[in-house]
Amino acid sequence: MPNPSARIPWITALTLAALCHGAFAQARIESATQRLERTGLQPRLQTPASDEIAPLYVEEEKDIGPQHLILQKPRHPWIEASGDIQFGSTSNVYLSEDATADSSLMASTLQLAITPPPWKLDAGELSAKAGYRHQKFNYGIATGGNESSLNDVDFDISSLFFQGSFLYHEKWIATLGLEHNRLLNASGGSYDEFYTEFAPSLSLSRNFALTKKSALSTTLAVGTHLSRVDAAPSDAYDRVDETATVSYVVEVLPRTLFQSYYRAQFTQYTRIQSRRDLVHTVGVGLSFALCKSASLRISATFESRDSSDPVVADYHKLDTGLGSSLRLAF
Numbered sequence: 001m002p003n004p005s006a007r008i009p010w011i012t013a014l015t016l017a018a019l020c021h022g023a024f025a026q027a028r029i030e031s032a033t034q035r036l037e038r039t040g041l042q043p044r045l046q047t048p049a050s051d052e053i054a055p056l057y058v059e060e061e062k063d064i065g066p067q068h069l070i071l072q073k074p075r076h077p078w079i080e081a082s083g084d085i086q087f088g089s090t091s092n093v094y095l096s097e098d099a100t101a102d103s104s105l106m107a108s109t110l111q112l113a114i115t116p117p118p119w120k121l122d123a124g125e126l127s128a129k130a131g132y133r134h135q136k137f138n139y140g141i142a143t144g145g146n147e148s149s150l151n152d153v154d155f156d157i158s159s160l161f162f163q164g165s166f167l168y169h170e171k172w173i174a175t176l177g178l179e180h181n182r183l184l185n186a187s188g189g190s191y192d193e194f195y196t197e198f199a200p201s202l203s204l205s206r207n208f209a210l211t212k213k214s215a216l217s218t219t220l221a222v223g224t225h226l227s228r229v230d231a232a233p234s235d236a237y238d239r240v241d242e243t244a245t246v247s248y249v250v251e252v253l254p255r256t257l258f259q260s261y262y263r264a265q266f267t268q269y270t271r272i273q274s275r276r277d278l279v280h281t282v283g284v285g286l287s288f289a290l291c292k293s294a295s296l297r298i299s300a301t302f303e304s305r306d307s308s309d310p311v312v313a314d315y316h317k318l319d320t321g322l323g324s325s326l327r328l329a330f
Helices: 004-023 025-029 032-038 144-153
Strands: 053-055 068-070 079-090 103-114 124-139 155-168 172-185 192-211 214-229 239-253 256-269 276-289 294-307 315-329
Touching (some): 103 315
Antiparallel strands (some): 053 068, 079 315, 124 155, 155 172, 214 239, 239 256, 256 276, 276 294, 294 315
16 A cells, blocks of 8 residues: 555546546436436426326216316435446546556446425426435456556545535526545555545536427536645645536437537646646537436547646546446435
8 A cells, every 4th residue: 555645646647537537427327318308308297286187088078977087296206326337448547648558447336315305486496415426446457467557546436415406497507516525545455545525516507409309508617625635735635626518419319319518627726826727528428218217328538638737747538438327216
C-alpha cells in the first residue's frame, strides 16, 4: 500500500476523473424509456384518479343501463432500486499527457433511494430523492499482461446523496444536489478510504421539443467540492465546477434513442490559486428500451483537459463501452 504522500499524484490523475464518472451515474441508470418521457418525446403516462370510471364493455348502456368499473389510482412507489453495468475500454488510464496507457474498464453501479410522492404546485411539480449509491471501477480485466499492474488502481466510490428538483411548466428543471463521496482503494481488498468530499450543486435545465421524435436539452450547473485527503494539505483539492451541457436526443426507431452531447467544464481550485482546468467532453450513444425499466446501450466519449498549472497534465482520452441499466420501484 503506498504511503500517503505517494497517493496525491494518483488522486490527481485517476481519482478526480472517477468523480466525473460518478457525477453521471444517475444518467447512466436512467433507462431509454425514462429519457423519452423526460425530454417530452412521448406524453407522460396519465394515471387516472380514483374517482374516474370506465365502461365495462362497448354499448353496455343498451343492455341494463350504465355500469362502470372504478379505476383505482396506483400506489406511489416509495423505494427505487437501480443498477447499471458498463464494459468497455479507455485510451488513457492515468490521464497522462504523453505516455498513455489503454485498458479495459468495467464500471458497475448500485443505487437505493427513497422517492416520496411529488408535490403538485400551481406552477409545477416539486420532487425529492435521497439514498445511497455504490460504484466499482475495475481496470485491466481484458488487457492481458497489463492486468496485474492495472488492478492496483481499482477503486470504489461510496456515496450518500440528496436531490431535490422543481419542474416548472413542464420545460424548466431546477435541481439542488447534495452528495458525500468516499473513495476506497480496492486493490488487495483493503478498501481503505483515501479521499472524501462534500459536494453541493445547483443546476438549471431547459428541454426544447424540436419534433415529435427529437428534443434538445441545455443545462447550466455549478458545484463545490469540499475535499479531504490523508496527506498535507488535506484540503488541496477543494474546487468549484462550472458546467454547460448541450444534448440532442432523437427516437430513430421504436424504443431506440440516439443521443449526442457536448459538455464544457471550468474548474477553479480554491486552495491552489494558480490552477484552473477546462475540460471538453463530446459523447454519442445509442440505447434500446427492453421495457419500461430496463435498457441496453452502446456509447463513445472523447474528453480533453487544458490546465493552467504546468505540473498538471493536459490530456485527451477516448472511452467506449456497452452497458445495461435496470430500475425497479416498490
